[in-house]
Amino acid sequence: MENILTLEKLNKFYDEDTHAINDVDLEVKEGDFLILLGLSGSGKSTLLRCINRLIEPTSGKIYFEGTNVCDLGGTPLRHARREIGMIFQQFNLIKNLTVLTNALSGRLGYFSTIKSLFPRLDNELVAQAKKNLKRVGLEEFANQKVKNLSGGQQQRVAIARVLMQNPKLILADEPVASLDPATADSVMRYLGNLNKNDNITIICSLHFLSLARKYGTRVVALKGGKLMFDGEPTEIDEQKFKDIYGQDAEEVDIK
Amino acid sequence: MKKQYNTLSLIKAFIIDLLIWLYLVGTGFYLLEQLNVVEYKFSYFLITSVVLGIITFVTQNSLGHKGFRSKKIKKRRWYKTLWGWEIFILIAITFVVGWDIVEVNPIKLIAKFKNSKVIISQLFNPNFDNLLKMLSALSETIYLALLATVFAIPLAFIFSFFAARNLMPKNLLGNTVYIIVRTVATIVRSIEALVWAIIFCVWVGIGPFAGMLALLFHSMAALTKLYSEQIENIDSGPIEAMKSTGANTLQVWIYAVIPQIISPYLAFTMYRWDINVRMATIVGFVGGGGIGLALKQEQQLLHWRNVGLIMWLIALVVWIMDMVSGKVREKLVKH
Numbered sequence: 001m002e003n004i005l006t007l008e009k010l011n012k013f014y015d016e017d018t019h020a021i022n023d024v025d026l027e028v029k030e031g032d033f034l035i036l037l038g039l040s041g042s043g044k045s046t047l048l049r050c051i052n053r054l055i056e057p058t059s060g061k062i063y064f065e066g067t068n069v070c071d072l073g074g075t076p077l078r079h080a081r082r083e084i085g086m087i088f089q090q091f092n093l094i095k096n097l098t099v100l101t102n103a104l105s106g107r108l109g110y111f112s113t114i115k116s117l118f119p120r121l122d123n124e125l126v127a128q129a130k131k132n133l134k135r136v137g138l139e140e141f142a143n144q145k146v147k148n149l150s151g152g153q154q155q156r157v158a159i160a161r162v163l164m165q166n167p168k169l170i171l172a173d174e175p176v177a178s179l180d181p182a183t184a185d186s187v188m189r190y191l192g193n194l195n196k197n198d199n200i201t202i203i204c205s206l207h208f209l210s211l212a213r214k215y216g217t218r219v220v221a222l223k224g225g226k227l228m229f230d231g232e233p234t235e236i237d238e239q240k241f242k243d244i245y246g247q248d249a250e251e252v253d254i255k
Numbered sequence: 256m257k258k259q260y261n262t263l264s265l266i267k268a269f270i271i272d273l274l275i276w277l278y279l280v281g282t283g284f285y286l287l288e289q290l291n292v293v294e295y296k297f298s299y300f301l302i303t304s305v306v307l308g309i310i311t312f313v314t315q316n317s318l319g320h321k322g323f324r325s326k327k328i329k330k331r332r333w334y335k336t337l338w339g340w341e342i343f344i345l346i347a348i349t350f351v352v353g354w355d356i357v358e359v360n361p362i363k364l365i366a367k368f369k370n371s372k373v374i375i376s377q378l379f380n381p382n383f384d385n386l387l388k389m390l391s392a393l394s395e396t397i398y399l400a401l402l403a404t405v406f407a408i409p410l411a412f413i414f415s416f417f418a419a420r421n422l423m424p425k426n427l428l429g430n431t432v433y434i435i436v437r438t439v440a441t442i443v444r445s446i447e448a449l450v451w452a453i454i455f456c457v458w459v460g461i462g463p464f465a466g467m468l469a470l471l472f473h474s475m476a477a478l479t480k481l482y483s484e485q486i487e488n489i490d491s492g493p494i495e496a497m498k499s500t501g502a503n504t505l506q507v508w509i510y511a512v513i514p515q516i517i518s519p520y521l522a523f524t525m526y527r528w529d530i531n532v533r534m535a536t537i538v539g540f541v542g543g544g545g546i547g548l549a550l551k552q553e554q555q556l557l558h559w560r561n562v563g564l565i566m567w568l569i570a571l572v573v574w575i576m577d578m579v580s581g582k583v584r585e586k587l588v589k590h
Contacts, residue, residue, distance in 0.1 A: 052499050082501035092492035096514045105510050109501025116506045158496075165500055 106164030396545030415482030466543025
């Protein structure tokens with residue numbers, strides 16, 4: 001299968017002493033469900049945000065579907081971002097607006113500025129948003145304000161929003177870290193579903209090995225900004241786990 | 256790198272020490288001269304300050320060191336340190352000199368009360384014959400304040416985006432725009448509405464329009480500051496999310512910024528209207544129309560019972576505005 005994403009010698013310095021990403025090379029195949037492991041501060045979030053250039057990498061190349069994203073700017077960059085969805089630990093929804101409007105906001109990259117003021121006038125689009133909300137089981141919440149929803153529901157709204165982009169790649173930055181275990185599993189199930197049925201490539205940072213084994217097709221681990229493991233989820237044994245998370249770490253089984 | 260920082264902090268510490276002693280010796284000379292002890296000479300003043308500044312600086316325990324090189328100073332109780340005593344003398348001498356300059360005289364305050372007894376008794380006995388006339392002047396003031404606020408909103412709204420650190424890109428253009436908008440807003444705001452009113456009275460002539468323009472200018476600058484601070488406090492998460500969908504800057508503002516700021520903006524605006532009603536009175540005093548102008552006229556004619564009526568009417572309106580805007584703000588902030 002083809003590589004959808006290739007990172008070459010990616011580096012990110014926040015300042016002279018903070019080397020957040022250190023010479024990372026990575027190839028992601030189309031259809032992968034890549035799990036990104038590593039301690040907090042190991043560079044997972046920075047790596048994910050470099051891919052869609054929410055954070056500017058210091059040096060290196062990022063090929064997304066054959067184009068180096070680092071060379072892009074302005075409209076071409078925004079067009080590349082349309083195809084790369086992102087899901088966040090804190091959901092990052094607009095809490096004062098309705099679930100439907102939040103879902104529609106995923107489509108902003110395709111709108112003119114004028115049209116983005118009145119997205120609801122486009123019936124076809126509203127129908128699509130409702131279809132996506134139905135897919136994550138939230139159709140009856142369409143007209144509720146997001147702040148009245150639970151954490152798990154909010155993350156599902158975020159998934160519906162990402163779906164509006166028709167993404168080829170989804171970057172998920174600890175999508176279940178602020179959820180309880182049962183809800184976490186259900187959110188991961190939705191992501192797994194997108195990966196299998198819609199053939200969307202997913203890169204997801206996680207802390208739970210059990211979830212990594214259940215949904216991941218491949219695991220990559222970062223330590224101090226360096227890539228230190230790349231393999232199958234089943235390859236991670238106790239020793240590998242301790243290498244990634246430090247000698248004191250114990251695997252916590254959440255089921 | 257480290258060494259440069261040390262030299263710089265030493266220079267800063269020395270400047271602080273020097274400034275402190277210039278002030279202390281200057282105020283010291285002022286007091287001694289008031290007591291006819293010494294005759295002030297600029298050269299004495301300068302030499303004494305510089306010498307004392309250098310002496311304290313060399314001890315490495317001065318206020319300048321405390322401010323910029325605090326890691327090098329041992330922790331001790333303030334009265335066991337030089338910088339502690341410097342602060343103590345600074346406060347003490349400032350209070351003494353202030354008392355002298357302001358000509359504070361508590362005896363006068365109590366003994367001469369009878370001078371104003373007549374006026375105060377008339378203020379508490381307002382003349383209701385002019386009620387209708389004063390009410391119309393009062394409504395002029397309220398409308399004036401309202402229009403000034405309403406016109407200030409859209410202008411401040413637009414400017415606030417350019418005065419918000421987190422929205423302006425960190426490049427030369429972004430920084431320049433940010434600094435220019437911020438500086439102009441600060442300057443306009445620091446010039447009192449009273450001064451703006453004097454300017455506009457000359458520009459468009461005495462009357463409520465000049466008062467409105469004065470309040471408009473001042474409110475616009477004040478709201479720009481309040482609004483932009485609100486923007487700087489928003490949750491940056493939605494901004495990231497909207498950027499990641501490929502939205503352009505304007506779309507990010509419409510979706511991720513505006514929904515987060517709309518209710519605090521309304522609360523601030525309500526508060527501003529409240530302030531404007533109070534300021535409109537003062538602005539009226541210098542020709543900006545409304546109840547302030549009436550207040551000035553009655554005061555100059557020494558019609559104290561009319562002044563009393565105006566005073567009570569203003570108090571009533573301010574009290575009502577305060578209550579209403581407080582309630583509205585409470586509702587807005589909660590939801």
